[in-house]
Amino acid sequence: MNADIRSVLSSAFPPHLVDDLIASYQEAKENFYRGGHRLSAVEGGRFCEAAFRIIEEITTGTHTPLDGRKKLDTNGIIKTAEGQPGNLHPKSVRIHIPRSLRLIYDIRNNRNAAHLSDEIDVNLQDATLVTSMLDWVLAEFVRLSRGTTPQEAQKLIEDLMTRRVPSIQDFGGFQKVLRTDLRASDRVLVLLYRSGTRGVRYSDLSQWMPSTMRANLRRTVRALDGKALAHASGETVQITYAGQRNVESRGLLDPI
Numbered sequence: 001m002n003a004d005i006r007s008v009l010s011s012a013f014p015p016h017l018v019d020d021l022i023a024s025y026q027e028a029k030e031n032f033y034r035g036g037h038r039l040s041a042v043e044g045g046r047f048c049e050a051a052f053r054i055i056e057e058i059t060t061g062t063h064t065p066l067d068g069r070k071k072l073d074t075n076g077i078i079k080t081a082e083g084q085p086g087n088l089h090p091k092s093v094r095i096h097i098p099r100s101l102r103l104i105y106d107i108r109n110n111r112n113a114a115h116l117s118d119e120i121d122v123n124l125q126d127a128t129l130v131t132s133m134l135d136w137v138l139a140e141f142v143r144l145s146r147g148t149t150p151q152e153a154q155k156l157i158e159d160l161m162t163r164r165v166p167s168i169q170d171f172g173g174f175q176k177v178l179r180t181d182l183r184a185s186d187r188v189l190v191l192l193y194r195s196g197t198r199g200v201r202y203s204d205l206s207q208w209m210p211s212t213m214r215a216n217l218r219r220t221v222r223a224l225d226g227k228a229l230a231h232a233s234g235e236t237v238q239i240t241y242a243g244q245r246n247v248e249s250r251g252l253l254d255p256i
Contacts, residue, residue, distance in 0.1 A: 006019070008148050011145060013054050020049075044104050047134055051097065059084050081095070093144065107126050139153070177208070179254075185224055187210075188220055188221060189243055190253070191205060191209075201237075202221075205221075229242055
């Protein structure tokens with residue numbers, strides 16, 4: 001699915017910037033989970049630099065080279081974007097994306113600033129906000145590329161957002177769950193999360209489960225379906241939005 005979203009974005013934006021955008025997005029999302037939801041693990045700076053260059057390309061027809069010889073003028077890019085006529089570029093290009101990227105920068109640069117209450121985990125709050133904004137910016141670029149329908153664009157984003165799962169390792173198509181402590185229902189959820197909107201066929205799901213958990217697999221899936229954490233249709237099972245949130249909030253993506 002990554003190749004699909006790359007081709008969609010590359011049809012509208014410079015391919016080398018698209019490669020940087022996708023790679024940095026996936027790195028930030030995976031580090032978010034590997035780093036225990038800490039802002040220092042997420043960063044997002046590399047993603048912002050690629051995104052700012054795409055905005056620069058859209059509004060001026062050129063962009064600051066990646067070789068580092070010229071400093072990226074983010075303030076200049078924001079001002080140039082804001083000054084574009086509304087009939088030439090949509091508001092997301094002129095206002096929303098540039099300001100979102102600036103907010104990510106500001107949060108990163110002020111992560112050690114004083115906060116009102118030490119009882120609140122501000123790192124978690126900030127990191128969650130940053131990763132959510134990365135999701136939104138990437139989705140906007142897919143929408144702006146106009147290389148697919150809105151429905152297909154949403155599926156591309158969902159698949160990319162759920163593809164990187166540190167607690168699973170891919171061995172030539174065989175999805176091995178690295179967490180030996182997970183019960184059957186949690187293993188199923190993690191495997192479904194990894195597969196995104198494509199879902200998983202029962203035959204594959206059974207193969208990826210430990211032999212001791214295969215006999216009651218359909219019963220396990222029915223229980224998850226009853227809790228609205230998964231949806232079974234014929235021989236295919238998909239995770240729901242509620243299931244995704246369940247996996248993320250309980251730390252099931254952590255490798256150990």
